[in-house]
Amino acid sequence: MKLAVDIDLTLRSAHRSFALNVAFATADDRVVIFGPSGAGKSVTIQAIAGLVRPQRGRIVLGDRVLFDSATRTNVPSRERRVGYLFQDYALFPHLTVEENVAFPLRRLLHLSLSCDARQRVRDMLDLFELTLLAHSLPRDLSGGQRQRVALARALIREPQVLLLDEPFAALDVMLRERVRQELADLQQRFRVPLVVITHDVDDVKMFAETLVVYGLGQVSRVLPCKTLREQHGEAHAWQEMTKACGLSAA
Amino acid sequence: MQEAVSLAPLWLTLKVAGIATLIAFLIGVALALLFARVRFAGRDFLDAMLTLPMVLPPTVLGYYLIVLLGRRSVIGQWLEATFDFTFIFTWQGAVIAAAIVALPLVFKSARAAFEGVEPNLENAARVLGSKEPKVFVRVTLPLAMRGILAGTMLAFARAMGEFGATLMIAGNIPGRTQTLSMAVYDAVQAGNDSLANMLVIIISVTCIVILVSSGKLLTPRY
Numbered sequence: 001m002k003l004a005v006d007i008d009l010t011l012r013s014a015h016r017s018f019a020l021n022v023a024f025a026t027a028d029d030r031v032v033i034f035g036p037s038g039a040g041k042s043v044t045i046q047a048i049a050g051l052v053r054p055q056r057g058r059i060v061l062g063d064r065v066l067f068d069s070a071t072r073t074n075v076p077s078r079e080r081r082v083g084y085l086f087q088d089y090a091l092f093p094h095l096t097v098e099e100n101v102a103f104p105l106r107r108l109l110h111l112s113l114s115c116d117a118r119q120r121v122r123d124m125l126d127l128f129e130l131t132l133l134a135h136s137l138p139r140d141l142s143g144g145q146r147q148r149v150a151l152a153r154a155l156i157r158e159p160q161v162l163l164l165d166e167p168f169a170a171l172d173v174m175l176r177e178r179v180r181q182e183l184a185d186l187q188q189r190f191r192v193p194l195v196v197i198t199h200d201v202d203d204v205k206m207f208a209e210t211l212v213v214y215g216l217g218q219v220s221r222v223l224p225c226k227t228l229r230e231q232h233g234e235a236h237a238w239q240e241m242t243k244a245c246g247l248s249a250a
Numbered sequence: 251m252q253e254a255v256s257l258a259p260l261w262l263t264l265k266v267a268g269i270a271t272l273i274a275f276l277i278g279v280a281l282a283l284l285f286a287r288v289r290f291a292g293r294d295f296l297d298a299m300l301t302l303p304m305v306l307p308p309t310v311l312g313y314y315l316i317v318l319l320g321r322r323s324v325i326g327q328w329l330e331a332t333f334d335f336t337f338i339f340t341w342q343g344a345v346i347a348a349a350i351v352a353l354p355l356v357f358k359s360a361r362a363a364f365e366g367v368e369p370n371l372e373n374a375a376r377v378l379g380s381k382e383p384k385v386f387v388r389v390t391l392p393l394a395m396r397g398i399l400a401g402t403m404l405a406f407a408r409a410m411g412e413f414g415a416t417l418m419i420a421g422n423i424p425g426r427t428q429t430l431s432m433a434v435y436d437a438v439q440a441g442n443d444s445l446a447n448m449l450v451i452i453i454s455v456t457c458i459v460i461l462v463s464s465g466k467l468l469t470p471r472y
Contacts, residue, residue: 090374
């Protein structure tokens with residue numbers, strides 16, 4: 001996947017303002033954005049998804065320009081074809097698991113789904129082991145189940161990229177390792193590029209083909225981990241990655 | 251032998267309160283959406299104006315209505331000349347009075363309900379490919395519905411009990427504009443305790459039935 005981000009964005013609220021000036025580009029399918037809380041990681045993927053609008057800059061995904069202040073291009077969120085996994089999953093609390101997953105396929109004025117769409121929902125529920133929970137409401141699910149629903153919902157329209165905001169932060173440590181592996185398998189299966197935001201170095205180890213390290217509102221380092229691995233081996237790459245993340249090599 | 255209690259005031263009360271609530275619902279929800287979504291000049295002033303019917307004495311409100319809609323007002327004269335219609339001493343006048351006292355209750359709770367919808371849920375719908383009408387109908391409205399309905403029930407209860415402003419504009423004409431609360435007042439004034447007792451029981455039972463059934467309706471699914 002080709003992803004190029006080069007944006008300036010200032011957020012102002014009543015008590016503080018936050019300036020983000022970031023630029024990075026990658027052709028890898030697994031990108032990890034690493035950095036402390038408040039560094040602007042979430043804002044960056046919100047900009048990629050079209051949920052916030054940068055003051056200046058350009059965002060290119062694959063061969064599509066999603067945003068370009070110079071040409072006044074700003075593709076609306078609904079047409080960007082990105083999947084977004086919110087930190088709290090943002091499941092619709094009034095809809096069942098099945099209705100949540102089917103939501104992207106529902107037309108406003110149609111009372112029911114087409115046969116084809118219904119089959120896709122069934123396949124998706126099956127794949128994510130949610131069939132038995134199809135008629136449950138989100139409040140009755142565990143953290144891991146909620147995440148599976150959110151992933152099924154995000155992937156059902158075959159997005160061009162899946163943006164994940166701290167995907168494992170809400171899970172307990174026992175579950176985290178397993179879900180991390182599941183997500184890696186999923187990425188292979190759907191061949192969907194990932195952009196993962198995290199402040200957990202284990203996620204970096206698992207996913208980073210390109211590692212983007214954030215400081216306060218800025219990119220402090222872009223590391224081509226995949227290339228490093230191929231040229232210098234796993235151990236060296238890992239050393240560089242931990243160094244880039246500001247940690248001593250284990 | 252007790253005289254038969256006429257149920258006319260009950261039907262009139264339900265009719266007036268029902269139509270008034272419908273009007274307050276439509277206008278209140280539309281205004282709430284406007285306030286929750288759009289920042290415009292004079293927002294705070296308009297908000298205060300919309301709250302006024304809750305705090306002003308009902309007689310003052312009734313007086314305003316007479317000045318605004320009465321036979322000597324521009325609107326009143328136009329209505330009389332064009333449609334041969336007036337709000338003064340008619341049940342339609344009672345509807346206007348009840349709708350205005352009920353409006354702030356719908357407006358306030360609907361606004362809080364719209365503002366309470368988690369923005370990320372609406373954003374999630376957008377990222378999932380939904381156009382704005384779908385976001386509103388499938389996400390915002392269902393999540394705000396409980397608050398809106400709760401406000402509407404309060405509005406209906408308030409409209410049923412409306413007395414002061416209604417008395418000012420619609421009067422207290424038995425069989426034409428006499429609602430239950432007026433009939434109770436009349437009965438007590440006339441020393442007709444048994445009639446007053448009957449009317450009070452009718453209005454209390456009606457209110458309890460409405461509140462209990464709406465409580466059932468408002469129990470959330472999620």
